[in-house]
Amino acid sequence: MKTIRDPLHGSIELDNLALELLDTPQMQRLRRIRQLGFSNLVYPGANHTRFEHSLGVYHLAKRLLDLMEIEDPAFLVSSLIHDIGHAxxxxxTEEVIHRYLGYGHEKIDDIVKRGEIGEVLSRNSLSPGEVLGYIHGKPPLGRILANEIDIDKMDYILRDSYYTGAAFGLVDCERLIRVIRILNGEPVIELRGLQVAESLLVTRFLMYSAVYHHHVSRIAGSMFLKALSDLIERGEIDPARLSSMDECELTLMMRDAGGYARWIIESLNNRRLFKRAIYTGISSFERGKRILDLRGKERRIEEEIASRAGVDPAYVILDIPKIPEIPGQGAKILMENNEVKYLYEVSNIVRILSDAVWDKWRLGVYTRKEDLERVAKASREVLGIGKEIKQVVLDLYID
Structure with missing residues (x-):
């Protein structure tokens, strides 16, 4: 048994199985994968990693099992290694992996069943299938690791708030864990824990625009993805390798590729970022939420905007964030009469958040400072921003 110190949870006790897993190359790689991508360009303290987040989730899992008086090594393993697939x-980079490979960071079957992690599980007589089941949300415990309101969210919301300095992360994880029960094979939250469950979702809502979708983070991430996608399409980077690389390795590879990729990496390193030519909400579009149907067609629209603006398409980026969501609405609340209801049924706050999240959604068009005016004008024409302008792109690509 070894004890380490964590700035959020205090002392985290690690048994021999956890120590064996932490010493594998797959877990050590997470020391070199930042939790919040390029958010450190906005919040200098946001350099925390997937490694420390994994330790935090493990700690919460261990605390949960202690309170429930359950012994389940497979669940503890799943809580520790659940993020090993992150690129x-x-x-x-999750969007790139989905686009080219059709899956996300949760697809870690090969990593768990083979190599060093598979060997650790075998030595300790643990089933890779059972561990993977928990990671993929197998009830009941798996739904406490990956579900509506889970220990993964508890740690990353608290940790992200702490390291960014955003004063939103006042979530009592200990209280929330204490009010989780297993009922008929499903996790439920006792009614007395309603307020702390609401506080978790309110905090995530506030973090959405302040941290996760801050415009500087969106711009930097979009620049990086455009350069990475270009290299993948030219066959210079295999997207299947991303989940085994660290940030230093990928950045050096992109820089060494020269050309546009090198220019992007140097721009990010020196914080020379594109500017916002357009940054607007859903109300700017005549057809409202149907603007989201343009996701996946950004490259063609970027080329049209660039052509009208008279600039190189490499320096025009259309950023259409995915549909905003408030996870946790479907969490189950155990009422005083032992009836089970969904969180959104008993919480006015959660129902309000479901609508309010659209107020935070923004579509962006980014470009170099010297091209701002031309790209802004062309973007308004192509995207049909403004009542007097026909919905050109929506007519072409949505209908």
Whole structure:
């Protein structure tokens, strides 16, 4: 048994199995994968990693099992290794992996079943299938690791708030863990824990625009993804390798590729970022939420904007964030009469958040400072921003 210090949870006790797993190359790689991608360009303290987050989730899992008086080594393993599939810069590169490979960071079957982690599980007589089941949300305990309100979210919201300095992360994780029960094979939250469950979701809502979708983070991530996608399409980087690389390795590879990729990496290193030519909410579009149907067609629209503006398409980026969501609405609340209801049924706050999240959504068009005016004008024409302008792109690509 070994004890380490964590700035959020205090002392975290690690048994021999956890120590064996932490010493594998797959877990050590997470020391070199930042939790928040390029958010350190906004919040200088946001350099925390997937490694320390994994330790935090493990600690919460261990605390949960202690309170429930359950022994389940497979669940503890799953809590520790649940993020080993993350590629460099975390969720920034998730979109690329989905686009080219059709899956996300949760697909870690090969990593768990083979190599050093598989050997550790075998030595300790643990089933890789059972561990993977928990990671993929197998009830009941797996739904406490990956579900509506889970220990993964508890740690990353608290940790992200702490390291960014955003004063939103006042979530009592200990209280929340204490009010989770297993009922009919499903996790439920006792009614007395309603307020702390709401506080978790309110905090995540506030972090959405302040941290996770801050415009500087979006711009930097979009620049990086455009350069990375270009290298993948030219066959210079295999997207299947991303989940085994660290940030230093990928950054050096992109810099050594020269050309546009090198220019982007140097721009990011020196914080010479694109500027916002357009940055607007859903109300700017005549067809409202149907603007989201343009996701996946950004490259063609960027070329149209660039053509009208008379600039190189490499220096025009259209950023259409995915559909905003408030995870946790479907969490189950155990009422005083033992009836089970969904969180959104008993919480006015959660129902309000479901609508309010659209107020934080922004579509962006980014470009170099010298091209701002031309790209802004062309973007308004192409995207149909403004009542007097026909919805050109929506007519072409949505209908």
């Amino acid at each position: 460099p810069f975390s969720h920034v």
